[in-house]
Amino acid sequence: MAEKIRKSAKILVFSTEKISDPAIDMAGLLKLHYPPTVYTITLPCSSGIKSRWILHAYEKGFDGVFIAADGSDCVFGESCTEKTGEVVSRTHQLMKQKGIEPARLKMAAICSVCSESFVKQIKSFNEYLLKNTNS
């Protein structure tokens, strides 16, 4: 994990083009602030995230990975919620095997207008990670 003391944790967000990314955009539009060390990579659907990408992020120094999931609004169908959940549990297993604290991967369904919820979740995730990385 990070050696130097950070003001904010480094978080990689996987967002989705149609659902959660518009919410993250709107957080900016509403000037709802969150740490600038939060970076987004946008994909078509949260159920298509590979565990290896998440593990790669930890390897390269990210403190946390946040999946801004489509939830029940997913345009590709109802099975998204369950499949994104499976991605998370599979990755948690792999993290345990590698000695990475599973709590460093967090998922929450973020609907296309859930800007406030996104900011709230990301801030509390940041606080959690800071407490753990700087301790």
Place this chain on the structure above:
Amino acid sequence: MEKKKIGVYVCHCGGNISDYVDVEKVRQAIEDEGGVMLAKTTMFACSDSNQKEMVDDIKNNDLNGVVVASCSPKLHLTTFGNVSERAGLNKYNYVHANIREQDSWAHSDDKPGATEKAILLVRAAIAKARLTESLEPNKIVAQKAVAIIGGGVAGMKAAIELSNMDCPVYIIEKEFFIGGRVSQWGAMFTTNETGKEVVTRLYNDMIKRANVTVFTGAEVVTNVGSIGDFKLKVKITPRYVKEKCDRGKLQQAIDACPVEVPDEFNFKITNRKAIYHNFPSEYPQAAVIDMNNCTRCGKCEPICDNIDFSQKEEILDIHVGSVLMATGFDPYTPHDGEFGYNEIGNVVTLPQFKRMIELSGKKLRYKGKNVKNIAYIYCVGSRQEEGGNTYCSRYCCTSAIHASLLVKKKFPDVYNYHFNRGIRTYGKQESLYYDSSAQGDIYLQAYEDALPVVSWNGSKTIVKINDILTGGREMEVEADLVVLVTGMVPRADNSVGTLFKLPKGRDKFFNEIHMKLRPVETFIDGVTISGACQGPKNIMESVNSALSAATKSYSYVSKGELETEPIVAVVNPDSCAWCNACSEACPFDAISMTKDGTKSIAMINNSVCKGCGMCLPVCPTDALELIAYSNNEIESMIDALAHD
């Protein structure tokens, strides 16, 4: 891959970005990145002058990768993709970095932090641009014909419109009669035109057209294929009565039938025989024998020559390029005891009340008693608490008020009491609310946490409310009839949606891609939705959406050839061992097994794959990648973002 020559443009967006992000610092930080050939800042990246400059830059420097760091890709991804194409560069070599919504605005409280973030976001975009490849859309042949499922007002209007565009149409109607729900309503808001008049007008226009084929008693049983090439199997259930029929003898045959069942057309307030017809409201004006209830006693057969028990079920093959869904809605059925429904004798629903008005003579009577006081309870089955139907059904305020005007006109001695939750007679319909108030109707209102209560005191039905319009005073009405103003719900049997894998919204109606901008398209390419199967709509709204859906469906098939998005999954044949996991995970059945020499491997059907990526993470050997989101692309972006 040829060596990348990338042009990078960092936008000020007036000051929207540059007030918080030092755009010049960003430019300097990335100009020496591998592959970057030129790096510029620009006041407005989307301005005509900058777009022209980009075109010149791409042409003059032979650029094969472009990055614009500006506002959200939702606004300008297409703009800059088109700029690339105008310069002769395939648009998939363009990469967008969002440094406004997700940077300068979100971090306007931390300028150095915002600038650092912008540098990393642009580096990540450059990392992706180094790996992009030109992609061509998949081309497929499109069958020039459209299947319309459902023959209500939406389906009929869409059929007429497609026929006008010289496109062959098949209407597939599950019932034995065309017309849908509208044929069940008598005089309708706001013009008092009757359902029968509207249906007759549409049917007569549609049926004379050579390029429209109508099937009744018809249901799609299987669907294979995809946009441009849907192959449907349609089951046709016989009516057991020839369409050309002697009316006089038919009536004698109906009279002879000993079986009586509740009549769905009248929402079960009357009965019908096992042999029946729904004219004059519905078409074709022919009779049918309902085999689910017919006992085959044979009493009707000798009376009318046109009765024909030898008719057989048929399966037809229909081949079309697009499918237009117009399957409509069901009225909400209250559960037992909901506002006294099915427990107190004189509680009915609005659809039943509409039929009662239609069928009644000089006096309004229910169960043998004269009706004087009518209590309407609004929003039944709509605007419920979280977990129920939270939506407003739109048509019902207007329809209930219109019914109260009709009933007062036909039976001047009735009194109307409207127990509502705030009236929503939007637009031109508001004049009906005015008319009803002017005729002396009483309006009482409650919030959702203190709904009116219907009870039976042993001799009378009482409706009680704490009326918020009079400061919460308790009011009660002795009602001879309680009308539950029921909303719209999705069809109880919506299995046809599953057949086409149509996504549903939170309200369980079929869902469009984008409520405002793509309101009749669905995520299933080639399948459009219209009318009330998409959510509560009145006739005008249903017809509007039918016209849009017809145009959209036509656009898929009109050229005889179609292009689909090239962003699809790809299989690496060396690492795939055909374990079937991906094909089970794919929600669109886009993956099947094929042979690679002697080895079985997965194969993606490019015209069916939607590029969701659900198959990627389930592969145990990581044999699947999504074009434009490959491991290399994602991981190199992560590398760039990880760099402090």
